[in-house]
Amino acid sequence: MLKLEGINKIFNEGTPDEKIALDNINLHLAPGDFVTIIGSNGAGKSTMMNMISGALNPDFGAVIIDGKEVTKLPEYKRSHLIGRVFQDPMAGTAPSMTIEENLAIAYSRNAKRGLRKGVNSKRRDFFRSSLEKLGLGLENRFNAKVGLLSGGERQALSLLMATFTKPAILLLDEHTAALDPSRAELITRLTKQLVEEGNLTTLMVTHNMQQAIDLGNRLIMMDKGQIILSIDEKKKQHLTIPDLMAEFENIRGEKMNSDRALLG
């Protein structure tokens, strides 16, 4: 479903600030895979997500989604294949537009936008039934401006908007990190539910090791622009945080140096 082949990226090449962001990344996701990604700050997790979404282009290497090479396609052209939820709850929705208008925008992702009405009664029914799944009562606030929603509600809406058109790939970039623990728990639960329902091929970046272990069928660990550890479905079922710490020490010969990774 998703293939990354030999992706390389260097920021500020040729200057003293030169930084190797991605160093020969190879990754292959089968349809329905749900891969969680962990790693300390600057490991290249977000850069990799941006490569897949098209917000950044690799120096060389190929991105293949659903059998199509999309490496050179601009972000807006490949985003009909990709659903995305950002870390910032403000980033995934248009604040001055209503809930139903936001959903209509997400709904038009797959088709060419024309002069049809954005919200008609048929779509409204679909939006309503989709919102009911969130269980937040948003289906009764169709005409509320999204800017008035709380961070958790906005993130739940972003998640729904990213998933309900069944994208080929779902990218979740620390999408619970900016929320308080109870809201984060809610979004985690919704993520699980929506991904399972749609059988979506998913990549999720997280700083929370427990979350990375609880969710998904595969796990990868990144460090200094490389994928240093890849854990398959079988091994992941019995994985614990100390296991992960030990693996890291084993590979890098140093202690894992991230309180955030530990505490989540």
Added chain:
Amino acid sequence: MFTAMFGSVEQGIIYAIMALGVYLTFRVLDFPDLTVDGSFVTGAATAAMMIVLGYNPILATLTALVAGFIAGCMTGLLHTKGKINPLLSGILMMIALYSINLRIMGLSDEKAIVKPNIPLMNSDTIFSQFQSFWGNIGIDQALTNFIKNTLGFQTAPSTWGTILIVLILTLIIKGIVDWFLKTEVGLAIRATGDNKRMIRSFSANTDGLIVLGLGISNALVALSGALIAQYSKFADANMGIGMIVIGLASVIVGEAIFGTKTIFRTTLAVVAGAIIYRIIYAVALRIDWLDTSDMKLITAVIVILALVIPQVVEKRREKIRKDKRRIQRLEQQGELTQGGNHLA
């Protein structure tokens, strides 16, 4: 007085089309587009030039609309493809249009390359054409009699046809803008002004949408310019100076008075704002010690007041609210201590 006000309302309704264009860029796209000063004249110049050359006024007006659309798209391309700052893109297009407008007007005269103005005194316009149909119906007579005899005014407007046709036209355009902003493309344009990152992640080409939005906006501005030229029977290279500020004044005054709850209401507010602005303008002109040349200053003052007064009002309201709460709290405490004394 009544007749002067009547003229202001007529003009205000025509300028409302320009204000709707400014609303599209300034509010919806969040793009401060200064092309307006140029594209307004482009519309006027194109329509006037074609009318002088003998084309049908309706065709001339529609061509003006297209000319404005192209001008707006150029500004959009400067910004999106040329990566030039929005304000600067508009300014560049505005001064480029100044020369282009002189050349467009020059097309009306075989002997000249450029012309600074085109008079339309004896030409057919949309308004004169409509008048020849409207004048025969007899509604004008009836209304004039009503105003002179029943309401007791000395003078009455010479015709009601003009205000009727501009009102219908403006309301149709308002309706189209309302409808457009609810279509899939319209929603995407609004989201572009609201959150570019989000709309890109939903497969919308923000560059294309910005170009389209600026095109539509300047098409409306040019249409307004074409109508004003036909209404006042001349086109002039300098008639667009300060137009963006007048557009902003209309948007801001309208929004401040009528609110922005829904799109329907906001566009209505913008139209009303344009008319109110013209009435203020007319009243200001009647003040003895003010000169016509002071109007730009007055426009600036109107915009400043429309921006500042709502803030002051809101601050005052807040202060009153807080004072009220403080007094309530004091009274409660007073009652408590009194109660306490009783017990003691």
